[in-house]
Structures are given as structure tokens and as C-alpha cells.
Amino acid sequence: MIFRAVEDTDLIRQAARGNVESYNLLVSRWEKRVYNYLLRITANREDALDLTQDVFLKAYQNLRKLDDPERFAPWLYRIAHNEAYSMFRKRRPEADAEEVEPESTGAAIPVGGCGVFPIELSLAVASALERLSPDQREAVVLKIYQGFKFEEMAAILQCPVSTIKSRLYTALELLKADLAPVKARGVS
Amino acid sequence: MMCPPFDLRDYLLKELSGAEQSAVESHLKGCAACREQLAQLRATEAALFSLRDEEIPQRIAFVSDKIFEPSPFRRWLAAFWGSTARLGFASAAMLSVAIAFSAWHRAPAPATGTGAAAQTAVPAQSATLTREQIDQRIQQAVVKAVAEVENRSAEKTRLELAEYRQTAEDARRQLILAAAELDKSQRRNQLLRVMAMSQPDTAGEAK
Numbered sequence: 561m562i563f564r565a566v567e568d569t570d571l572i573r574q575a576a577r578g579n580v581e582s583y584n585l586l587v588s589r590w591e592k593r594v595y596n597y598l599l600r601i602t603a604n605r606e607d608a609l610d611l612t613q614d615v616f617l618k619a620y621q622n623l624r625k626l627d628d629p630e631r632f633a634p635w636l637y638r639i640a641h642n643e644a645y646s647m648f649r650k651r652r653p654e655a656d657a658e659e660v661e662p663e664s665t666g667a668a669i670p671v672g673g674c675g676v677f678p679i680e681l682s683l684a685v686a687s688a689l690e691r692l693s694p695d696q697r698e699a700v701v702l703k704i705y706q707g708f709k710f711e712e713m714a715a716i717l718q719c720p721v722s723t724i725k726s727r728l729y730t731a732l733e734l735l736k737a738d739l740a741p742v743k744a745r746g747v748s
Numbered sequence: 749m750m751c752p753p754f755d756l757r758d759y760l761l762k763e764l765s766g767a768e769q770s771a772v773e774s775h776l777k778g779c780a781a782c783r784e785q786l787a788q789l790r791a792t793e794a795a796l797f798s799l800r801d802e803e804i805p806q807r808i809a810f811v812s813d814k815i816f817e818p819s820p821f822r823r824w825l826a827a828f829w830g831s832t833a834r835l836g837f838a839s840a841a842m843l844s845v846a847i848a849f850s851a852w853h854r855a856p857a858p859a860t861g862t863g864a865a866a867q868t869a870v871p872a873q874s875a876t877l878t879r880e881q882i883d884q885r886i887q888q889a890v891v892k893a894v895a896e897v898e899n900r901s902a903e904k905t906r907l908e909l910a911e912y913r914q915t916a917e918d919a920r921r922q923l924i925l926a927a928a929e930l931d932k933s934q935r936r937n938q939l940l941r942v943m944a945m946s947q948p949d950t951a952g953e954a955k
Contacts, residue, residue, distance in 0.1 A: 580812040587808050595804040609805055616808055627833055681798045689799075703761060704796050710763055729757055736792045 569629040576623045583623075587616050590633075593706065594640055600701045601644055601694070611647060615640045634712040637702070641716055681742055688738035696731035703728055751775070752782045760789045 568589065574582035594615055599608035618639050626635055689697055702708045702716060710721045717724065752775050758764050759772045776783055 578812075580810050584809045587810070591804050591808050592801060596801040599802060605802075605805065612804065613808055616810075620810065678798075681795060685795055685799050700796070704793065705799075705801070728761075732757065732789070732792060735796065736788060739792060739795045742795070 568632055572623065572626065572629040572632055575620070576626070583620055590636060591616070594636065597637065597701055597706055598640055598644055600689070600705065601698050602647075603690070607647065611640065611643050614643050618643070631715075634708070634715040637706070637708070637716045638718075641698075684739060684742040685735075688735050691738065692731050692734060696727050696734070699724055699727040700731045700735070751779060756782060756786050756789060760786065760793065 566585075568586060571582045571586040571589075575586060591612060595608055595612045598611045598615075599605060602608050602611065615636070619636055622639075626632065689700065692700065698717070699713065702713045703710075708716065710724055713724045714721045752759075753771045754764055754768050756772070759769065762769075764772065776786065
């Protein structure tokens, strides 16, 4: 008998054949990451949770349309991105699709701050992220926090890699400038 | 030498190939400015990591409901229509079969003996048909089809008329029978009345 770890692709194939248990296992592997992605772009815990549930439901309904199980992550995040922006549009129906952006929360939420890092730094980072444009923030979230490659980000956001790089590098410059004083005070 | 040979941000974000990574690393050994720039980028990245992921407040799980689950056939059908690759393959296969069938159907029969000339002449003749001849043939076919339809319609009308006549005849006969019955009944009643009128006298005589 040969033992091997159950890959996501195995679970996806079984779930696509209607195996709900496999899908639940797949959800348990991805729910935290998707929730945190949505939390960082919506800056609202309730919205992030509701959207996460919607994302996994929609993903289950459309799982058979996923031709390449290896591309599950970008595909799932594409659904998450669409769900989030669909919610923003519903809340601001007068805005054009391209102009829609998350509502400003007014106060930055230091999502998951703590542990080994001082709270002051977490607050500063959250505040600096809040000051970025929604597109820049999403690029930072997908690259730095979610670890996607540029090609995958392009698939999720449906725009060219050059645009993704431009957004991300501009955001990194802004963050560097914003966070330099905090680091200079020795909290890093 | 370019300074640095590749974008340091791509290097930091691990978007360079192995060879490119090595080129940047060897460059960094001799370039203090690039080392400083990279250190700043790393510090920014480290600061961003001070925000940790939160636990999801409520776990997500789905429950299978047999009532609403599609049958295996429906699942297969949904998967078939949902898969571009399968649909494309099926379409290509159908197209190939259609082309093959068409080619086989239109191909001239192999030449055998004296009939070969006549058999091979048919496609050649059809290929040289003029537009007028084609129109004439179409016209003939249309006339024939219309005549067939009219014949069928006339036959149907004739049958319906015969059936109607039979029904009317039956109804007439039933009416005549009913009239005869009514007449008979009236006569019987009249006879009974006459008998009833003559009965009291008969009773009185008996006393």
C-alpha cells in the first residue's frame, strides 16, 4: 500500500463528481485564506464572512466548469474578487463598474495584529494600507499576503501583468514612505 | 554593467528565474547601493507581515441533500455542457463524421464494365446543370409535392363527408323510430281511456 497526501486536485475531482465531503475538506483548506483576502479588501468582518460563504457556494456550483484543477486558486480568488466588487456595486449602484471601490472604513482595522510585532506597527501598517487605492491595496494583498504569481494575479484581476506590476510597485513605494517614520522610531 | 541587472522588487518577490536570481545575488555582493535598496524593501515587507491572518469566525461546511442532488446522468450532462474542451471535441467529432459521410455519399461508384460510363456520367451531368434546369426540377418537385398534398386533403375530406352522411342517416332512422314509438304510445293511451270510461257500467251490472 502506498500512502500519499490528498492533493487539492484530488478533492476537486471528487467534489466535481458530487462528493460533498471532499468539497468540505477543500473548503477547510481555503476558507481562512479567502476570508482574510476578503477581509483586507472589504475591511469589514461581517461582509468578509458573508462573501466567503457565497464564494464557496458559487465555487461548488461551478466546479465542473473548472477545466484545469491546477488553476483552482486563481479561479477561486477570481470568484471572490467578483463577489466583493458585486457587493460594492450594489451598495453604490450609481458608480460605474470601473469606478467602484470599497467603502472607506474611516478607521483602519489592524486585521489580526499582534503577537511578536508591536501593536503600533500593526496600526501603522493597517493605516498605510487604508491610504492606498483599492486597486493598489488588492495588488499588495494578493502578492504579499496571498503569495500569488503575477500571472495568477492577472487572471484573478483580469488585467495585464504590466498593470499589476505598476499597481504593486507604486503601492510598495507609498508603503515604504509611510512606514519609514514608524520603523525609524525603532518599532520594527 | 547595469545596476542592478534586474528589478530588485522582482527579486524580492521571487518573480525572477533561477539564472536571474543568481545574477542579482552576484551583483549585490559588490554593490552597496543595491544592498541598501533591497534592505529597505525587505523592511517594508517585514512591516507588512506584522498584520497576521485572522481565524475565520465561523467554519463553512455544506450538507448533501439527496432530494436536490442531480442524477448521475444530469451531472454528466452538466459536466459535458460545462466543459469547453469536451464540447469542442464532440463538435469536431460530429463535423468529421458529417464530412466523411458526405464524401462517401457523393463519391462516384467504382467503374465496373459497361455501366461504368453511365454511372460516372451522372455526377458530371449534375455538375453541368444550368440554373434554369435546376429551377425547372425544383418547380416539378414542388408541383408534385403540392399535388400529393391536395390528393391527401381531398381523400381526407371525402372520408369525413361519408362519415358525416352515415351519422346523419343513423340520426334520421332513430328519429323515425322515436316518432313511431310516440304514435304507438298515444294510441295505447287513447285505448286505455276508452276502457276506463266503460268500466263503471260493467261494475254496476255485476252488483
